[in-house]
Amino acid sequence: MRPILRLLDDTLIDRILAEARDILATLGVEIHNPGILALLADHGARVDREKCRAFLPGELVDNALKTSPRSFKLYDVYGRETHDLGGHNVYFTPGSAAINVLDLGTSAIRPATTADYIRYAKLVEQLPHISSQATAMVPSDVPPNIQDSYRLFLSLLHGRKPVVTGTFTIDAFQVMKDLQVVVRGSAAELKGKPLTVFSCCPTAPLKWSDVTSQNVVDCARHSIPVEFISMPLAGFVAPVTLVGSLVQHTAETLSGIVIAQLTNPGTPMLYGGSPAIFDVRYETTPMGAVETMMIDCAYNEIGKRLGLPTQAYIALSDGKQFDAQDGLETGMGATLAALSGINNISGPGMLDFESCFSLEKLVLDNEICGMTLRLIAGIEPREDFPARPRFEELLASKHLLISKHTRRHLKQEHYLPGRVIDRANRGRWLAEGGLSLHRRAQQEVERLIAAHQPPELSPETRSELRKLMEREARRYGMEHLPHM
Amino acid sequence: MADLLADITAYLLTGDDEQVSSLTRQALAAGHKPKDILDRGLLAGMAVVGERFKAHEMYLPDVLMAAQAMNAGMEHLKPLLVRDGVPSLGKVVLGTVQGDLHDIGKNLVAVMLKGAGFEVLDLGSDVSPARFVEAARQHGAPVIGMSALLTTTMPMMGAVVRLVKESGLAGQIKTIVGGAPVTEKFAREIGADAHGFDAANAVERVRALIGR
Ligand code: B12
Numbered sequence: 001m002r003p004i005l006r007l008l009d010d011t012l013i014d015r016i017l018a019e020a021r022d023i024l025a026t027l028g029v030e031i032h033n034p035g036i037l038a039l040l041a042d043h044g045a046r047v048d049r050e051k052c053r054a055f056l057p058g059e060l061v062d063n064a065l066k067t068s069p070r071s072f073k074l075y076d077v078y079g080r081e082t083h084d085l086g087g088h089n090v091y092f093t094p095g096s097a098a099i100n101v102l103d104l105g106t107s108a109i110r111p112a113t114t115a116d117y118i119r120y121a122k123l124v125e126q127l128p129h130i131s132s133q134a135t136a137m138v139p140s141d142v143p144p145n146i147q148d149s150y151r152l153f154l155s156l157l158h159g160r161k162p163v164v165t166g167t168f169t170i171d172a173f174q175v176m177k178d179l180q181v182v183v184r185g186s187a188a189e190l191k192g193k194p195l196t197v198f199s200c201c202p203t204a205p206l207k208w209s210d211v212t213s214q215n216v217v218d219c220a221r222h223s224i225p226v227e228f229i230s231m232p233l234a235g236f237v238a239p240v241t242l243v244g245s246l247v248q249h250t251a252e253t254l255s256g257i258v259i260a261q262l263t264n265p266g267t268p269m270l271y272g273g274s275p276a277i278f279d280v281r282y283e284t285t286p287m288g289a290v291e292t293m294m295i296d297c298a299y300n301e302i303g304k305r306l307g308l309p310t311q312a313y314i315a316l317s318d319g320k321q322f323d324a325q326d327g328l329e330t331g332m333g334a335t336l337a338a339l340s341g342i343n344n345i346s347g348p349g350m351l352d353f354e355s356c357f358s359l360e361k362l363v364l365d366n367e368i369c370g371m372t373l374r375l376i377a378g379i380e381p382r383e384d385f386p387a388r389p390r391f392e393e394l395l396a397s398k399h400l401l402i403s404k405h406t407r408r409h410l411k412q413e414h415y416l417p418g419r420v421i422d423r424a425n426r427g428r429w430l431a432e433g434g435l436s437l438h439r440r441a442q443q444e445v446e447r448l449i450a451a452h453q454p455p456e457l458s459p460e461t462r463s464e465l466r467k468l469m470e471r472e473a474r475r476y477g478m479e480h481l482p483h484m
Numbered sequence: 485m486a487d488l489l490a491d492i493t494a495y496l497l498t499g500d501d502e503q504v505s506s507l508t509r510q511a512l513a514a515g516h517k518p519k520d521i522l523d524r525g526l527l528a529g530m531a532v533v534g535e536r537f538k539a540h541e542m543y544l545p546d547v548l549m550a551a552q553a554m555n556a557g558m559e560h561l562k563p564l565l566v567r568d569g570v571p572s573l574g575k576v577v578l579g580t581v582q583g584d585l586h587d588i589g590k591n592l593v594a595v596m597l598k599g600a601g602f603e604v605l606d607l608g609s610d611v612s613p614a615r616f617v618e619a620a621r622q623h624g625a626p627v628i629g630m631s632a633l634l635t636t637t638m639p640m641m642g643a644v645v646r647l648v649k650e651s652g653l654a655g656q657i658k659t660i661v662g663g664a665p666v667t668e669k670f671a672r673e674i675g676a677d678a679h680g681f682d683a684a685n686a687v688e689r690v691r692a693l694i695g696r
Contacts, residue, residue, distance in 0.1 A: 138635050281547050283592055
């Protein structure tokens with residue numbers, strides 16, 4: 001049985017949906033984008049252009065939901081299927097867009113660079129339970145205007161896995177789309193085999209900025225999958241109650257769905273988010289709070305009730321160093337998310353309120369993900385009934401270590417974690433250096449990066465990618481890209 | 485007599501705006517100078533609030549409640565302070581820099597500054613350098629506070645600092661910067677006068693900037 005966690009019952013979900021729809025119809029949503037306001041007006045929304053407000057009738061929401069795909073697939077740089085986002089399928093993605101990196105040697109928190117990004121991209125390739133890349137860090141050694149596209153460029157050059165990303169401006173979309181077209185060979189190929197997912201954020205409460213709403217439209221036009229990242233902050237720019245924040249999340253996300261589906265019916269989307277409670281003591285948005293995780297899992301249930309694939313920023317920590325708080329918060333988040341069947345679980349590797357990335361943590365988190373994936377595979381009988389023959393064998397030979405049954409099922413039944421997780425007895429642990437978790441993780445990072453094989457993109461593709469990126473860099477005053 | 489002012493402080497600490505309002509009126513009727521009520525009643529309370537907040541004895545909502553109570557008292561004092569020619573603590577022009585829409589942190593800073601008795605001109609988000617400088621000049625504000633949450637928009641802070649200099653206002657207008665990615669080091673690099681890491685810290689830094 002696939003274990004599934006439920007936090008809401010259907011009656012409560014339907015009530016939340018009804019309240020959210022009422023809010024969209026009566027209070028409306030503020031959209032700072034004249035093109036989108038016009039589009040909505042054309043399709044029956046009442047629009048107050050002066051106040052940039054659109055009131056979305058229930059029918060508009062219903063129609064958008066009708067054309068929303070129930071699932072969609074992602075493909076790696078070679079065009080091989082890697083994700084089937086739908087149902088209760090679960091995939092892990094690193095956290096996105098950290099400004100800083102936790103230095104592997106000194107444990108200092110410092111701005112990320114191209115070199116850090118490349119090491120990250122190589123590492124992700126080697127981690128079996130991390131299914132996609134995310135543009136996890138923002139390299140500080142290139143001009144700000146290309147910091148978003150440059151990350152994608154590096155990921156496509158050094159990794160194979162699909163990329164969860166996003167733009168920081170309207171302008172950057174073009175080159176970020178073009179880079180993908182180069183990898184796929186044509187715009188039509190890209191449409192058929194999506195390579196990336198773009199995060200697009202409404203602004204709490206009930207608002208869309210020009211940039212982020214335009215991103216939705218641009219992605220939809222090119223059938224690039226969108227993940228909506230609504231961020232109600234409970235008790236601050238959203239009601240303090242978890243239910244109240246869920247109503248807001250639902251309304252904001254439905255408004256995004258309407259924009260995407262009106263622009264291009266059938267646009268693939270993830271019903272996602274990065275909500276948090278607001279910690280009134282520290283003025284922060286803790287991603288590791290249990291209530292934050294509860295909001296995540298609960299809106300995922302609402303998304304599922306609507307039949308949509310889901311996403312959340314949940315398996316991450318607010319700690320500042322590689323320490324036990326990271327394991328606690330990431331482990332708890334990953335477990336809850338997987339049990340809830342959140343399809344794209346974002347977060348591994350991330351610290352400090354989504355602002356610092358740690359390679360050591362990513363290696364550890366990969367194990368958390370591995371264990372979690374085992375958990376949701378559940379408990380199934382495997383040649384277990386009738387039970388008597390197995391026990392006759394056991395009683396006769398005193399052990400089952402080399403029994404055929406054991407050999408057939410060991411790997412399926414027991415997840416054996418990598419070297420970061422210590423399962424040695426004390427004598428062996430000492431004999432192998434008596435290493436702390438941190439040291440083991442550091443060694444794993446170095447070992448895995450050294451073993452990385454670059455993806456076999458054709459030389460033409462590589463040089464096309466490079467040309468595109470160099471042109472973009474020159475537009476913003478950088479003659480030569482940083483040395484790789 | 486002095487008890488009235490102590491009561492104002494005490495009720496302000498509990499965030500009771502009605503009591504603070506009525507006690508302020510009573511204090512005026514009893515002949516207290518508006519400036520005394522402000523300094524020894526309201527601002528004395530807000531100073532305690534600041535301390536307790538730092539010591540984790542009060543949380544943000546408590547601070548906002550206290551600020552609201554302070555404003556209730558100020559309603560009565562403001563016209564009189566203006567009449568007496570008592571200068572305000574100072575004006576701060578505040579905004580999130582151009583291209584950036586993250587305004588949550590900036591809004592908190594605004595609330596805390598107001599609570600501490602500063603006049604805040606909040607320009608909102610996506611504010612161009614010209615608007616920052618123009619607003620400060622027009623309103624005679626000695627401080628410009630800028631917020632940025634994106635690495636891509638942080639450079640706009642430098643642009644504001646440069647524009648202040650180019651406009652020949654370097655001595656008159658001080659700049660303070662903040663937001664999650666902004667560091668003390670970055671502030672120094674762009675030549676800003678100060679950096680604050682949270683809203684309470686922003687109040688301290690602004691106080692230091694204008695020497696109060
Ligand atoms: C909430 C949020 C949003 C909300 C903002 C809502 C709003 N009205 O502000 C929304 C959803 C709109 C949003 C949008 C985007 N966001 Co955002 N967002 C955040 C998040 C999660 C929290 C920010 C926050 O409000 N924190 C709580 C407040 C209270 O803290 P604070 O802002 O740091 O402020 C405190 C101090 O810094 C200080 N302070 C702040 N200002 C000032 C000013 C002065 C003068 C002083 C003295 C002090 C001071 O005092 C405050 C109180 O303690 C951060 C992650 C993070 N850890 O910061 C990402 C984050 C900043 N966002 C990020 C990104 C990428 C984006 C988008 C580009 C995403 C997209 N592709 O659409 C867009 C950008 C749109 C735009 N052009 O601005 C990245 C930035 C990466 C980078 N390279 O810089 C971050 C780091 C998340 C991540 N890792 O991906 N975001």
